[in-house]
Amino acid sequence: MPNGKPAGVRCVQLTDDLRCMLFGMPERPVFCGTLQPNEQMCGASSDEALHILTLLEIETRPEGPNP
Ligand code: SF4
Known part of the structure; x- marks a missing residue:
């Protein structure tokens, strides 16, 4: 991309x-390789992580959270 x-x-x-x-290849974006998981972003389960990340995407999209 x-x-x-x-x-x-x-x-x-x-x-x-x-x-x-x-994964493990030099073509992988630096951001992806350096992003460290943490509880604030990932919660305690994959379902919670998906929920939190969905909210973060909505809140940070270029047109704003309430287009
Ligand atoms: S966002 Fe980064 S880590 Fe995720 S699949 Fe794409 S290249 Fe891989």
Whole structure:
């Protein structure tokens, strides 16, 4: 995704079983390789992580949280 991944758009490198096709490869974006999981972002389960990340995407989209 040469122009970046817009909020709400699935990364083209994400497999159907939610794995990164670039994991461990130099082509993987630096941001992806340096992002450290934490409880504030991930919660205590994958369901909670998806909920929190969905809210973060809504709150940070370019057109604002209430377009
Ligand atoms: S880690 Fe980065 S490159 Fe890999 S699937 Fe997620 S967003 Fe895409």
